[in-house]
Amino acid sequence: MTSRVTLVSPATSPSLRQARFYDGGSIDGIGAARARTAAGSLPSPARMVTSPGVRCRETAAALGLDAVPVPELAGLDVGRWRSRTLQEVGAAEPEAVGHWLTDPGWAEHGGESVRDMCERIGRWLDTAQDTDGRTVAVVEPEVIRAAVVGALGLSASVFWRLDVPPLTATELSGRAGRWNLRLGRPLAAPEED
Template structure:
């Protein structure tokens, strides 16, 4: 049996607020409204990353009973959590450059892209073969890692994939072999 997985990127944070590493606040009314307009395919299994934003996105889609899956957690920014990209670039440009060019580099106290990619690949390959249709609400980093695994791309291509909030990415597969589904 083929597993049909839809990865839905979580709703955006409040408009007008500076984007920060690891920012995980609640959804504002605008984001909730946008989320409720999203149409996702029916799914027998529904997962969500543990973040507030992902769980709120799942709830706004009417999927309050989604299973919280630790493997779908976002890339850990370590000591950069709560800081803006500009702040990190000003304070530690070499570490930021290394992290965005070397998938084995990690923010101080954080997680390298290679570890995220391995975690997501293990989760994908561990989905039950009879899972059927699956929905997973998660962050953009997890979607990127899943796409890399599906197409066999190296972790160095991670930062070359843009994932918009509330965008859906389809994968299909079985027995550890995945395909990217474009609609």
Template sequence: MLISPALNAALREVRFDGDARLDTSGVRQAQAAAHTVPAADRMLHGPSERCAGTAGALGLRAEPEPALRGWDMGRWGGRRLAEVSGNEPEAVSAWLSDPSAAPHGGESLLELCARAGDWLDSTLRDAAGGGRVLAVVEPTVARAVLVHALDLPVPAFWRLDVPPLTLTELSGRSGRWNLRCGRPLSAGS
């Protein structure tokens, strides 16, 4: 089970995340949704401030997992998409159209999907006896996990939306995953 973190200023401003904390509104939204989080045998969170803050606001006793770090956007980290698009239109076009491109000096989309897939596969090996795993992860990591789990073509990554504070559930096993998409974690659930 994957939970996307609550909103923060970087998301509202359409920035390549960097490592921005939750703002007050994001903390309140996560706290209000805490009672809707499903039970799990193992709880993890990506190492970003936003993932850790969301896990904390949801009341989870989650461990940080380095393999669940957000997409490494290199020198674009923390910058607005509009700014980068205006200054480097060819680089942004290559990044959006070529899964192996990393004009920002960080991770390519192929590398992100491979890393997320390796984590999912290793989680299965580690939990061979069963058990539910819940992880608070950046939306890009959730999308990459889905590309791997469902054996989608890598460009499908760009067609998957993972809104803030939603639960994405995978069940089954490697090679045969079932997906339950984007159930909102909200006070009304």
């Protein structure tokens, strides 16, 4: 049995445009319009899931997906940094940001470490591989990074070196504990027949 997982990054939001740690806000009008235009461009899934965050749920809805929020697919918990910009945190806690970006086990911001998140998403991927058919998941960019790390058996130290643009699809296919990867396909309007 070959399992297929398509991971879709959310549309643009004010927090993304401001390099702000996700604050639970909505996608913006441009992002919503682009997602609606791309509706129908994804392969037909057996299952549709989403990160529980508002921007992922809104992106899924704009794409025409009746996706179920899955708590295990939540974005990275950044503790006390939530809702602050990276510039603000870097100015107030430069050493902490340095540790966070270079040590996957660091979590002194009071949230989750990158390593812990990669392990959490890796466990979800294991369960996804045990199911038949395609799963489409609209998830936070860091969930996609963690999935790539887990699928390829990479060190969590590469996490921050993986860029995930808005409204792109990263596709995993695999069986027997092995995944193949297709990175960052931009979602586009479906072609007319």
